[in-house]
Amino acid sequence: MDERRLLLVHAHPDDESIATGGVMARYAAEGAAVTLVTCTRGEQGEIVPDDLKHLGTGKALADRRVDELADAMAVLGVTDHRFLGPYEDSGMIGTPENERATAFWNADLDEATAHLVKVIEETRPQVVVTYDENGGYGHPDHIQAHRVTMLAVAAATHQVAKVYHCAWGGPERRARERDDYEKAGRPGGFDLPDPSQAAHQSAPVTTTVAIDGDLKAKAIAAHRTQLTVVGRFFALSNNVAHEVFDEEHFTLAHGTPGPANDGRETDLFAGVAL
Ligand SMILES: [Zn+2]
Structure with missing residues (x-):
């Protein structure tokens, strides 16, 4: 029996x-137990396709995004999904949505942490994945997901062996995406990425895991309110092209690195005693 247990904590539907x-x-396909916790239901944010713009923001949009998330989970073959609590999408800093008491950004940290501690005690993951302290690109809900996850891992009696932060890739990766997208003939008519606009990540990538990019693109496509997917490329509401690769990158933030290949781990469970 596969004893591996993985917990992922994400901010909004689509991030996972x-x-x-x-x-x-x-x-999940290999038989490990995979649990996803999503902190909000995506009440804010722009709707990409014209035929869904009538959903506006708030509950109607959240209900739709909850359904899209369920579709994505079905594609990924992951069955254990939970929402952290009653928290709502905070919108970006400086917007009125960000001031609301129900926004995840304004959540009581102890209370939010307690919700996640409960999940950790129940699922007993060896490996936990979330964002870095900047939330990857500065969205308040991503920063809050980081805080709550790190606090919960520290507070839980169950000892998590490793915590990873998602690595989005810097200017080099965006340059590769730009070149690939141009070479492919710009399917979908998205805008070219500008490598100089890449999110800054100071911590080095420690871990690169081979994945099925076609399957991943299919899961991303389930989030129809938020993005458009054409083959291996997709764009969020800003219409800038992103590429889905056959690998995902992470930075080990807590725990002991396992055996590496060319200086990088190739498995999130590398070196974890089961
Ligand atoms: Zn997000």
């Missing part, structure tokens, strides 16, 4: 597929 859909599908 974009950042970690590959490892979720891979470990």
Whole structure:
């Protein structure tokens, strides 16, 4: 029996597929227990397709995104999904949505942490995945997901062996995406990525895991309100092209690195005693 247990903590519906859909599908297919916790239901944010713009923001949009998330989970073959609590999408800093008491950003940290501690005690993961302290690109809900996850791992009596932060890739990766997208003839008519606009990540990538990019693209496509997928490329509401690769990258933030290949781990469970 596979004793491996993986817990992923994400901010909104779609983040799980974009950042970690590959490892979720891979470990689930191999027989590991995979649990996804999503902190909000995606009440804010722009709706990409015209035929769904009538959903506006709030509950109607959240209900739709919950369904899209369920579809993505089915594609990934992951059955254990939970929402952290009653928290709502905070929107970006400086917007009125960000001031609301129900926003995840304004959640009581102890209370939010207690919700996640409960999940950790129940699922007993050896490996936990979330974002870095900047939330990858600065969205308040991603930063909050990071805080809550790190606090919960520290507070739980169950000892998590390793915590990883998702690595989005810097200017080099965006340059590769730009070149690939141009070479492919710009399917979908998205805008070219500007490598100089890449999110800054100071911590080095420690771990690169091979994944099924076709399957991942299919899971991403389930989030129809939020993005458009054409083959291996997709764009969020800003219409800038992203590419789905056959690998996902992580930075080990807590725990002992396992055996590496060319200086990088190739498995989130590398070196974990089971
Ligand atoms: Zn997000």
